[in-house]
Amino acid sequence: MNFTLNRFALASLTVITTLTLSSCATSPTGRKQVLLFPESQLSEMGVQAFAGMKENIKISNKPVQNDYVQCIADSITAHVSKDVFAGVWEVVVFDDPQVNAFALPGGKIGVYTGLLEVAVNQHQVAAVMGHEVGHVIAHHGNERVSQSTLIGIGQEAVNVALQTNEVASSQLIMAGLGLGFQYGVTMPFGRKHESEADEIGLELMAKAGFNPLESVELWKNMAKASGGNTQPEFFSTHPSPETRIEDLQANMQAALASYKAADKRPNCQK
Numbered sequence: 001m002n003f004t005l006n007r008f009a010l011a012s013l014t015v016i017t018t019l020t021l022s023s024c025a026t027s028p029t030g031r032k033q034v035l036l037f038p039e040s041q042l043s044e045m046g047v048q049a050f051a052g053m054k055e056n057i058k059i060s061n062k063p064v065q066n067d068y069v070q071c072i073a074d075s076i077t078a079h080v081s082k083d084v085f086a087g088v089w090e091v092v093v094f095d096d097p098q099v100n101a102f103a104l105p106g107g108k109i110g111v112y113t114g115l116l117e118v119a120v121n122q123h124q125v126a127a128v129m130g131h132e133v134g135h136v137i138a139h140h141g142n143e144r145v146s147q148s149t150l151i152g153i154g155q156e157a158v159n160v161a162l163q164t165n166e167v168a169s170s171q172l173i174m175a176g177l178g179l180g181f182q183y184g185v186t187m188p189f190g191r192k193h194e195s196e197a198d199e200i201g202l203e204l205m206a207k208a209g210f211n212p213l214e215s216v217e218l219w220k221n222m223a224k225a226s227g228g229n230t231q232p233e234f235f236s237t238h239p240s241p242e243t244r245i246e247d248l249q250a251n252m253q254a255a256l257a258s259y260k261a262a263d264k265r266p267n268c269q270k
Contacts, residue, residue, distance in 0.1 A: 025139070027138045027139070027196060028137060028138055028196075028200055029138070029196050029199060029200070031192070031196065033139065033143050034143065034146050034147070035139055035142045035143060035146055036142075036145075036146040037142050037145060037146060039105065039139070039142065042105040042106070042139075042141055042142045042145070043085070043105045043106035043107075044106065045104075045105065045106075045141070045145070045177060046104030046105035046106035046107075046108050046141070046177065047104075047106040047108065048165055049104060049108075049174060049177055049179055050090070050092075050104055050106070050108040050110070053094070053110065053179070054092060057094045057095075057096060058094065058095040058096065059092055059093065059094060059095060060093040060094065060095040060113055061095075062093075064269075064270060065093055065113070065116070065270070066093050068116075068122070068125075068268050068269060068270045069091060069093050069111050069116075069125070070091050071122075071266065071268035071269075072122055072125050072126050072129055072210075072266065072268050073089060073091040073109050073129060074089075075126070075208045075209065075210070075264070075266040075268070076126060076129050076130055076133060076204060076205065076208050076210075077089045077107075077109075077133065078208065079204055079207045079208050080133060080136075080137065080204070081137075084136060084137050085105075085106065085107040085136070087107050088107065089107040089108070089109055090107060090108050090109070091109045091110075091111070092108075092109070092110050092111075093110075093111050093112075093113060094110055094111070094112050094113065095113050096112045096113060096114060097112070097113065097114040098112045098114045098115075099112070099114045099115050099117070099118050099222070099225060100112050100114070100115055101115050101128050101129060101132050102132050102178060102179065103129070103132035103133045103135060103136050104136065104141065104177060104178075104179075105136055105141050105142070105177075109129065109132065109133070111125070111128075111129070115128060116270075118218075118221050118222060118225045119218055119221070120221065121214065122210065122266060122267075122268040123205070123210045123211045123214035123215075124214050124215070124217060124218040124221070126205040126208065126210035126214075126266075127201065127202070127205055127210070127212075127214060127215035127218045128201075128218065129201075129205075130200070130201030130202065130204040130205035130208070130210075131197045131198055131200075131201035132197070132201070133200075133201065133204060134196070134197035134198070134199075134200030134201040134204060135178060135193065135197045137200055137204075138193070138196055138197065138200060140178070140193045140196075140197070141176060141177045141178060143193075144176035144177070144178070144193075145176035145177065147176070191239050194239055194244075195239055195244075195247060198215075198239075198244055198247060198248060199247070199251055201215075202215055202248055202251055202252075202255045203251075203254065203255055203258055205255075206255040206256070206258040206259040206262065207258050207259075207262055208262065208264070208266065209259070209262040209263075209264045209265045209266050210259075210266065211259060212248075212252060212255035212256060212258075212259055213252070213256075215248050216245050216248055216249065216252075219241045219244050219245050219248070220241070220245070222241055223241040223242075226241075
């Protein structure tokens with residue numbers, strides 16, 4: 001019996017090792033990643049997840065608010081490689097007080113109205129949106145769903161969820177994409193993903209003509225909005241606001257150079 005189990009364990013380890021080695025990739029910041037799924041499949045997951053959210057979360061019907069967010073999104077996504085998404089990005093403002101936003105593979109962006117109370121100008125909203133699109137550019141959803149697959153969700157389960165249009169009911173897939181559909185709120189990426197998305201997003205917003213210095217002001221606002229109710233960084237999946245500000249400032253000179261070289265200055269009005 002033990003010999004049989006050992007053979008099974010060895011075979012399983014071999015399969016996992018083969019999958020891992022054959023799926024190695026490098027993120028935009030040079031970090032090694034394991035991506036098991038083709039991006040076309042991640043796009044399908046994103047489209048299904050977004051459709052589920054639109055059915056279950058109230059959508060804002062305020063034209064000015066929607067136009068404002070769309071204007072910022074158009075400026076940001078114009079600087080995203082067509083290799084990431086070649087179509088027209090769909091942007092939805094969800095009428096919900098949570099201070100958050102998200103972007104999904106397949107060209108989907110969601111912004112909650114609560115964010116617009118804390119991100120007080122177009123530059124700060126662009127900082128958040130650039131960060132969220134940064135997750136997509138760096139394939140963080142693919143990486144997390146791949147990790148879930150290796151841990152135990154199984155690639156076949158992912159395929160079944162896609163074929164039956166039930167991605168939005170799969171907690172593991174939704175969590176992998178950075179979403180928690182059962183709560184209607186976003187679930188956090190890990191600290192390494194958050195820091196990487198901050199770096200990518202800072203450069204992206206600057207290239208789009210938004211002032212990168214406002215990303216620091218955004219996180220000051222975020223810290224105030226939390227009322228000090230943030231966990232110590234060691235126990236949190238997110239970097240602390242102080243760490244984020246330090247990291248943003250460390251990358252600020254390069255971002256300011258991109259901002260200075262930008263050929264447009266968006267003028268998105270609330």
